[in-house]
Amino acid sequence: MKVMKFGGTSVGSAANIANVKKIISGVNEPIVVVVSAFKSITDKLLTTSRLAAAGDYSYEREFREIVEQHVTVVCKLDISEPQREKLAVEVNKLLDELSNIFKGVFLINDLSPKTSDKIVSYGERLSTLIISYAFSDYEILDVTQLIKTDCAFGKHTPDMELSNKLIRNAFENSSKKVLVAGFISTCKTTGEITNLGRGGSDYTAAIFASALDANILEIWSDVDGFMSADPKVINNAHVIESLTFTEATELCNFGAKVIYPPTIFPVYHKNIPIRIKNTFKPDAPGTYISHDGETRKSKAMIKGISSISDSCLITVQGLGMVGIIGVNFRIFRALAKNGISVFLVSQASSENSTSIGVRSADANLAVRVLEEEFEKEISLGSINRVLLETELATVAIVGENMKYTPGIAGKLFETLGKSGISVIACAQGASEVNISFVIKNKYLRKALNSIHDSFFLSEYKALNLFIVGIGTVGGNLIEQIRQQQPKLMEQYALKLNVVGIARGRKALFCREGINLDNYKTELDEKGIPSSPEILRDGIINMNIFNAVFVDCTASEPVSQIYGDLMSQNISVVTANKVAASSAYDNYIKLKNTARERNIKFLFETNVGAGLPIINTMNSLINSGDKIVKIEAVLSGTLNFIFNTISKDIPFSKAIYLAKESGYSEPDPRIDLSGMDVVRKLVILTREAGYQVEQADVEKNLFVPQEYFNGTIEEFWANIRQLDSEFEERRKKLESEHKHLRFVAKYEKGKCEVGLQEVGQNHPFYDLEGSNNIIQITTERYNEYPMIIKGYGAGASVTAAGVFSDIISIANIR
Known part of the structure; x- marks a missing residue:
């Protein structure tokens, strides 16, 4: 024998009733079909009751909606006209009874528990009556004569021994196809109408299954089964294929509304499995609940x-x-x-x-x-x-x-x-x-x-990214993420979900993720006014998990919100050098916050673009080594300029070519001032374990201060004055087989930057184009220092470095 319960949505219309009829037509064994009230009817009955008890005439409108809902189903039910007329008479009789009860409640302005129980019973009484005409070959059993309850603390609980006996006796002479109303019961002492509470139709089905020793209890509704989590909260929640009775009970007790919790108890002791099925997806497997629940076959730590x-x-x-x-x-x-x-x-x-x-x-x-x-x-x-x-x-x-x-x-x-x-x-x-x-x-x-x-209940591990700055670096980063997303999802089950993008004074937030194919258009059309403070508050208020703030700007105000974000357990990945080179107290506070909060503060691209310099230094220090000396060429722009100067290309033109090639800032004076290198040296020295401020760095600059005053146009007009000086120096160095390099150096507590002449035997001599190089001398790497060399400038390699920092947070293998 099989017991099948169909919920209110499953039988809520004539079309749905026909669908249920099709499902049960394929059952080739004795069957009990338990049905609920039509969708929302129980709620409407309770609402109408409260309005009537309060003397509110609007109860009549609510009641008309109840009438209309049932009359509509009767009119559209697939039955003959004589049968429809007969059904309409019986339905109207029940509705008239219900109307009179509401009128009485309205007149005396009182709603007793006894009256309320009787009113809500009409939901199942009406639905069962209507469905019985569609299932003409099914016998209706009066459930009020079969399930008897006791009353304790104002709640009705079934007397299982008595109810089981009555159900078994009723089935001795019944047909093999039975229709039963769910939810309804009667008090064993007074005979008054009671009910089994919210979700009581599930309970009714379980009581019948237990009493009749059914092979299986099937609960049919509008959900696919138990979900790994609430799908309204978690988009990628999935159906749990199997559960033990214990697991299902625990999930029900803590809010999973798939079945009514008491449902499990009657069938558990008889070891009758439960199958949760979707009426509108009958071929879907649903969730199977049994004693073992196939738990041992599952590798999942939690269900x-x-x-x-x-x-x-x-x-x-x-x-x-x-x-x-x-x-x-x-x-x-x-x-x-x-x-x-x-x-x-x-x-x-x-x-x-x-x-x-x-x-x-x-x-x-x-x-x-x-x-x-x-x-x-x-x-x-x-x-x-x-x-x-x-x-x-x-x-x-x-x-x-x-x-x-x-x-x-x-x-x-x-x-x-x-x-x-x-x-x-x-x-x-x-x-x-x-x-x-x-x-x-x-x-x-x-x-x-x-x-x-x-706990790997999701198909993918997700990182939720907020990207600020979509210029050369940020734009390249977004494109790299867009291109790599399919591979990361396929090979590493990692989903990079860009939930926020900002530039200038506009920001766009979307918890479900922004389409990277047309993000600029979306930002222009749907973006909201923004500032660092609005950005900070928007990210924090989104309250999203695995959040990473990605700063691809050079903005000081943006860097000032890192601390607030990190205090809310939001990791920070930044190409912006301001924070790591700011006052030492601020730098160390951010580092400590990351450590205390068990999040990440990553800025590998602050020095050397995509070169693994900071990570390498951290690995050396964490392994017990000590960095005693740093020498580096850290400006791709300046290295390009000094590699480009030649007999035919004067100093001023080399600067111009660096700008045109995208190596320098739009205002090249930022690079020529050496401040970018100063910041990088400060960052490296701090990462080496030393306390240093920008003011501690000795600056030996090669462009006089007067060239940094005035407008950019004045700079271009005046910089040519230095061409002859640099040409003389170039010729001299050429004859001596030397090159000019702008070198950053830390040694014995002293930091300095400045031009240095290097010979053919120096590791900096053959540094080409805009490449960077760093030579690290440690207690272990002393006689033969460690050298890291490669592309040190360019939007694509910097973006790749930022991307690498993001991936490291995911900790994929």
């Missing part, structure tokens, strides 16, 4: 993540609780007497505090009853006033495989820590199937995404 967003945490605390037997008994007894359900308990090992998680709707009542219970202890000061924390969320990670995998809790809390999310309370049962924790509600989305990503 899914569930959450309760409307959580409150209540804490009973006081030194008077330590060593006192029965305190927790009193807590839970007081709550149980008032029908308050607790879904999380966390107790300190010192016994001086117990925290419990409850729904927001129960929070104030829970505080009141606990303060009444401990009134004497509170007045004596042995127990503090009951503490209530609101606007919280409770998250649970669930999976049987957790018990076989060490370090799950460590990985969970590390993941949350990296995202800057503090855990307020946590609980883990000895079975290790569920780890639950409480956080601030505002971090729920971020927490769910971080965990989903970290």
Whole structure:
């Protein structure tokens, strides 16, 4: 025998009823079909009841909508006209009864629980009646005569022994095709209409399956099955193919609304599997729930993540609780007497505090009853006033495989820590199937995404990038990301999701990701006014997981928001040299923030564009080596100029060619001043482990200060005056087989930059074009220093260096 339950959406229209009929027509064994009220009807019945009880005439409008919804289905149902007329009479009779009840509630302005239960029962009574005409070969059983309930704390619970007996007796003489209304029951003592609560149709189906020893219970709705997380929050959440009963129960108890939690209990003891199916995708496999759930076949450490967003945490605390037997008994007894359900308990090992998680709707009542219970202890000061924390969320990670995998809790809390999310309370049962924790509600989305990503429940690991500056470097970076995205996703399961782009005074944010094929158009058309402060606030308020801020500007104001971003656990990758070369206190504060927050502050491209200079130095130092001397040619622009000067190309023209070739800044005086090299030397020296400021660097410049005054036009007009001087020097060096190099140097606590003449035996002699070179002398590499050499300028190589820093954050192999 098979029991199949169809939800309100599944039977919410004549077309949907026909679809259900097609699904069940393929069943070749005895079958029980349990149906819910039509979609939204239960909610409308409750709303209409409240309006009528309040004396609000608008209840009549709500009731008309209920009538119209059912009449529409009757009119469109695929049955003969005589049958339709007969059905219409029976439906109208039920609707008239319902109308009279509403009128009575309206007149006396009172809605008792008994009346409310009777009103909502009409949803299933109407839907079952209508569906029975479409399923003409099915026998209807009156569920009110089969499922009997007891009442406790205002809630109706089925008497399983009696209900099972009544169901089995009813089926002794029934047909092999039975239709049953879900949700409805009756009190075993009074015979009055009761119900099994929200989602009670699932429960009805499970009770029937258990009583009849069915082969399987199928729950058909409008979802594909249990999801690895809430798909409204996590776009790439996927269907969980199999679960154990325990896993499914844990997920249901913590907010997964796939099935009504009590549904699992009746079939669990009979080992009757449950299959969750989508009525509108009948060929999809859905989720299979059983005792083993094929857990051992799954490699996933956790199966899914569930959450309760409307959580409150209540804490009973006081030194008077330590060593006192029965305190927790009193807590839970007081709550149980008032029908308050607790879904999380966390107790300190010192016994001086117990925290419990409850729904927001129960929070104030829970505080009141606990303060009444401990009134004497509170007045004596042995127990503090009951503490209530609101606007919280409770998250649970669930999976049987957790018990076989060490370090799950460590990985969970590390993941949350990296995202800057503090855990307020946590609980883990000895079975290790569920780890639950409480956080601030505002971090729920971020927490769910971080965990989903970290535990490989997502198809891809995601990095969410905010890119500021889309000029030569930023533009090249975005193009490289666009081209590499398919390869990274295919080979490394890494998705680089650009969620923010800004330039000048415009910014564009999109949590789902910006289309990089036409981002400039989108930025122009949809961008909002921006500034560094607006940018900072926008990124922080997006509250997105695995966030990386990428600065491709040379802006000082932009660099000033790094600290605020990093304090919110947002990593920073920057080609902007301002921050790392700023005041040493600021530099070290950013480094320390990254270390404390377990995030990244990466600026490899600050020196040598795409050359692995800083990473190499860090590796040397981290391995215990000590850098004692640095010598480097760090300006691709200046190296290009001194390599280009010749008999036919004077100094001034070489500067012009550097600008035209894109090696220099639009204003080449920035390069000629040597300040760019000063900043780079400061950064390298700091990364070598020494405290130095820009003012500490001795500058031996080769262009007199007067050439830096005035306009850029005046500079171009006057710079020719130095051509003859440099030509004389060039000729002399040529005869001596030497070259000019602008060298940055650190040694014995001294930093300096300036022109240096190098001979043929010097490693800097053959440095071509705009290349950079750095020679690092350490305690280990002393006699033969380490040399790193290569392209040190150009937008594409700088962008590639930034890209490399981004990839390093993903930690892919």
